[in-house]
Amino acid sequence: MDFNYLSTIIFLPALGAVIIAFIPGLSDRLIKWLSALFTLVPLALSIYLFAIFDRASGAIQFEEKLSWIPAINAHYHLGVDGISLPLVILMALLGFIVVLISWKIDLRPKEYFAWLLLLETSILGVFCSLDLLLFFLFWEIEVIPMYFLISIWGTGRKEYSAIKYVIYTLFGSAFMLAGILSLYFATGSLSMVDIAQGGMAMVQSVIPVAGIFWLLLIGFAVKLPVFPLHTWLPDAHTDAPTAVSVVLAGALLKMGGYGMIRVCVSIFPQVAREFALILIILAVVNVLYGAAITLRQTDLKRMIAYSSVSHMGYVLLGIFALSQVSLVGATMQMFSHGIITGLLFAMAGLVMHNSKERDLRKLGGLARQMPVIAVVFSVAGLASLGLPTTSGFAAEFLVFVGSFTSAAVVGIKLWTILGVLGIVLTAGYILWMLQRVFYGPPLDKFNKVKDADILERVYMFVFVVVIMGVGIYPAILTDVIKAGVMPVVGFLGG
Amino acid sequence: MLNFELLAPELTLAVTAIVVILLDFGVKRKWWLAAVSILGLVVSAGFTISMWGGGSLALFNNMLAVDSFALFFKLLFLVIAALVILASTGYVAKFSRFQGEYYALVLLAALGMMLMAATAELISIYLALELTSISLYILVGFLKDSKSTEASLKYLLLGAVASAVLLFGMALVFGFTGQTQLGAIAQSLQAMSLAGVLSSPGLIAGMVLMVAGFGFKIAAVPFHMWVPDVYEGAPTPITAYLSVGSKAAGFAVLLRVFYSAFGMPHWLSLDWGLLFAILAAVGMTVGNIIALPQTNIKRMLGYSSIAQAGYLLVGMASVHIFLPASSYLPSVTGQSGLLFFLASYALTNLGAFIAIIAISSKLDSDLISDYAGMAKRAPVLALALTLCLISLIGMPPAAGFMAKFYIFSGAVQSGLLWLVIIAVINSVISAYYYLRVVKVMWMDKPASRAKVSSPPALRVALALSCLGVLVLGIIPGFVMKLAEMAAQMFAF
Numbered sequence: 001m002d003f004n005y006l007s008t009i010i011f012l013p014a015l016g017a018v019i020i021a022f023i024p025g026l027s028d029r030l031i032k033w034l035s036a037l038f039t040l041v042p043l044a045l046s047i048y049l050f051a052i053f054d055r056a057s058g059a060i061q062f063e064e065k066l067s068w069i070p071a072i073n074a075h076y077h078l079g080v081d082g083i084s085l086p087l088v089i090l091m092a093l094l095g096f097i098v099v100l101i102s103w104k105i106d107l108r109p110k111e112y113f114a115w116l117l118l119l120e121t122s123i124l125g126v127f128c129s130l131d132l133l134l135f136f137l138f139w140e141i142e143v144i145p146m147y148f149l150i151s152i153w154g155t156g157r158k159e160y161s162a163i164k165y166v167i168y169t170l171f172g173s174a175f176m177l178a179g180i181l182s183l184y185f186a187t188g189s190l191s192m193v194d195i196a197q198g199g200m201a202m203v204q205s206v207i208p209v210a211g212i213f214w215l216l217l218i219g220f221a222v223k224l225p226v227f228p229l230h231t232w233l234p235d236a237h238t239d240a241p242t243a244v245s246v247v248l249a250g251a252l253l254k255m256g257g258y259g260m261i262r263v264c265v266s267i268f269p270q271v272a273r274e275f276a277l278i279l280i281i282l283a284v285v286n287v288l289y290g291a292a293i294t295l296r297q298t299d300l301k302r303m304i305a306y307s308s309v310s311h312m313g314y315v316l317l318g319i320f321a322l323s324q325v326s327l328v329g330a331t332m333q334m335f336s337h338g339i340i341t342g343l344l345f346a347m348a349g350l351v352m353h354n355s356k357e358r359d360l361r362k363l364g365g366l367a368r369q370m371p372v373i374a375v376v377f378s379v380a381g382l383a384s385l386g387l388p389t390t391s392g393f394a395a396e397f398l399v400f401v402g403s404f405t406s407a408a409v410v411g412i413k414l415w416t417i418l419g420v421l422g423i424v425l426t427a428g429y430i431l432w433m434l435q436r437v438f439y440g441p442p443l444d445k446f447n448k449v450k451d452a453d454i455l456e457r458v459y460m461f462v463f464v465v466v467i468m469g470v471g472i473y474p475a476i477l478t479d480v481i482k483a484g485v486m487p488v489v490g491f492l493g494g
Numbered sequence: 495m496l497n498f499e500l501l502a503p504e505l506t507l508a509v510t511a512i513v514v515i516l517l518d519f520g521v522k523r524k525w526w527l528a529a530v531s532i533l534g535l536v537v538s539a540g541f542t543i544s545m546w547g548g549g550s551l552a553l554f555n556n557m558l559a560v561d562s563f564a565l566f567f568k569l570l571f572l573v574i575a576a577l578v579i580l581a582s583t584g585y586v587a588k589f590s591r592f593q594g595e596y597y598a599l600v601l602l603a604a605l606g607m608m609l610m611a612a613t614a615e616l617i618s619i620y621l622a623l624e625l626t627s628i629s630l631y632i633l634v635g636f637l638k639d640s641k642s643t644e645a646s647l648k649y650l651l652l653g654a655v656a657s658a659v660l661l662f663g664m665a666l667v668f669g670f671t672g673q674t675q676l677g678a679i680a681q682s683l684q685a686m687s688l689a690g691v692l693s694s695p696g697l698i699a700g701m702v703l704m705v706a707g708f709g710f711k712i713a714a715v716p717f718h719m720w721v722p723d724v725y726e727g728a729p730t731p732i733t734a735y736l737s738v739g740s741k742a743a744g745f746a747v748l749l750r751v752f753y754s755a756f757g758m759p760h761w762l763s764l765d766w767g768l769l770f771a772i773l774a775a776v777g778m779t780v781g782n783i784i785a786l787p788q789t790n791i792k793r794m795l796g797y798s799s800i801a802q803a804g805y806l807l808v809g810m811a812s813v814h815i816f817l818p819a820s821s822y823l824p825s826v827t828g829q830s831g832l833l834f835f836l837a838s839y840a841l842t843n844l845g846a847f848i849a850i851i852a853i854s855s856k857l858d859s860d861l862i863s864d865y866a867g868m869a870k871r872a873p874v875l876a877l878a879l880t881l882c883l884i885s886l887i888g889m890p891p892a893a894g895f896m897a898k899f900y901i902f903s904g905a906v907q908s909g910l911l912w913l914v915i916i917a918v919i920n921s922v923i924s925a926y927y928y929l930r931v932v933k934v935m936w937m938d939k940p941a942s943r944a945k946v947s948s949p950p951a952l953r954v955a956l957a958l959s960c961l962g963v964l965v966l967g968i969i970p971g972f973v974m975k976l977a978e979m980a981a982q983m984f985a986f
Contacts, residue, residue, distance in 0.1 A: 068969075068971065069896075069969075069970055069971045069974060070971055070975070071830075071900075071970075071971060071974035071975055071977075071978055072899075072900065072903060072974070133899065136899075137890040137891070137895065138890075140889050140890050140895065141889070141890050141891060143889065144884060144889065147929065147932075148936065151933065151936075151937055152936065152937055159933060159937065163926065163929060163933075166925060166929060167922060167925065167926065170887075170889075170921070170922040170925050171919070171922050174915075174918035174919055174921065174922050175915070175918070177898075177899070177902070177914075177918050178902075178906075178911060178914050178915050178918055181899075181902055181903050181906040181911075181914060182906055182911060184903060184906075185903065185906045185907050207911055
């Protein structure tokens, strides 16, 4: 191996965090520039990896493997395939953009940017790890920066939301740890690749293989989140600072979906098939319940947060429909939702920041005062409801087509149709929200409110380009994802 | 045959302790006492390391064992004692008299712990235990204020009861087997049939009483009543010493007695394995739940150490590899996990206590609410304490994460998945009270803007323990290897 791309991508932000935290006397300006630098380079590198990625191969690429802890057979094992690479790019992109979004932070900037960079490292680590212990290590590290970021720089009941987030996540990962340990004892290995290829048919284990599957699934389900484990999400989103909401909705939730594909489905294809119906029903509940709750919200950020619950239902549906197209759709939806909801939260943050108001009942007519934000917010909203030519359409279309035609579960057509109804509800709340915020008579109290400045227009532009680009030419992503999904479909025997 | 060179680490410590007391008469600058103590510990550690890999040797007619298990613990105790002494220098300067005795007693307690790890015979186990305990009784009362005196008296009285219970248990075991040497006890147990053991309830009672006696040392529920008061009243460096040194020594004896003397036959070890599993589950749950409402940080860490004893007992309970066909394979992952957990817990808890010593000596308070805004007043201390608390929760990148992973993987191998699930849920509960301290330090408004400074020796000790916590959390391979070698003798 010539150059360790993945290690560089993962650990550059952490290096930046250490530099920012431990070199005394850095000016606030310099801290922001350093953060931008230490996130821009990983972004550039990940785009470079995307360019040289071999789209014909379903194998793990850019692999790095070192013996880490011989006593428990753990390896420092990194690599990406078509499923994880889009998510790495997603996180690297959001990681850079959130630094720009945070440019106006002036409360304890040193700590803020250090935690933000550390968060990026841990999420990138989750998407790149192929060793279960390493995966779990990155999975757990992520909690600490989130705790600090929400509880220091948040708003409202920030400390409550932060500790709720921590307890929920640790609760999920407690079961995940039990699952990983059982899996390790049953197979004697911690390598996701080896275990998936070896299969679980012949192993001896303490508890039934299905038990291990569920232990692991609970950990991922908390993160995705799956009803009824979702209640941390609206609180965390509502009270987190804008940049953290963007990372949380954009990349963090995807750890759950990614883990389900990489661990639950790849390692336990038989069990996944057996329980697919339950999970598909949960997915539909997620979609409809999430959307229904969203309709009732009056807080701008809380509304977008609940819409995430609804949209993650599509991911769950796509994963456990267990067909090639639906899995591609689920991965696509993870990427697309990451960008779209990232933009929605960024825009909501701008509206809140500029107008000092977040209650939908008191907002109105802002299209007059902030036309640029209004347009971009509308683009993000329309993408969210799956308008053609946006990435949201491509992703949701694939999920629905994939699950409608799937043969994995009896009666999946009915469930898919129910899931499609979610689109209608989404259209309802998105349009209602846009109307409430931007249209109607202009209000005098918002006369002094400013529109987006140059920096903000730059990152809005990036978001919109990605949304439209992927929407118009989805093959740019689906080619890569298809390569990654192939081996999973192979395990499923389909 | 007497191989006195095998006793070199212990002899060095004994001599150092005496030299420190004598030196106390002569020198004006009391930091010399700490320096000489550290020197003694380093020399002793040098001797210990030079014996590593020398195979299993015995001394004094099999009374003392010099094997990798004993050496692992001796090194651990030497490191602990050195960190405690470094952390004490500033604290002890407050005493007008008896500084020499303080250091000497710390050294003698370490000597007792080292002997506890090495003894393979019941009477000498008892003697080593008493050497440790008596030194610690005095040290706990060293502040001579009302709380410290009360703590010392409580510790002495309850400790004496525990010793009596232990001695009674030993007497019963001796009565039924006719042996005091652990190896000989094992042989005579194996010669007894199932019916033979069942028809001697006194033997079982003896084992249970020994669990109770050692349970006091390791602060396992329900033998934990002394912990909060003693932890709160004792001088803080001694609290740290109690919470890691005394506990580790208790586990060393517990491991050696139960695995070498009562390890065979299998059904017997499975029975006491279950007993330890239940003690573990109860201990961690009780410790964590009572820790939740604590407002004094030393008391909170007292209950936390009860909970940690519960996690450690998981390693005691992991007796054999469990296979569905109810056949049993020897496994030492649980035991080496226990050793690794002890090492990581020692560094973590010492780090936490050292930070607390530094902060509290300035604030003159142990209340958690007084730690408000510590991140502003002493950023490095706050960061170090945060790292240690994260390690106590068992989150990466700190040592506690690896320790939990390792010890629980041994438990899963032994078919104790239920216990592991209880344990991991317990760590979620514990996150709440550990993070409360973090919250107070980083998010609350400071009461004053005055910086909190700390003496250099303390900073060295803190840096060393935090470094250890990170190393064990990120590249634990080497220490895990040592723990595995040390636990190898329990493969049966």
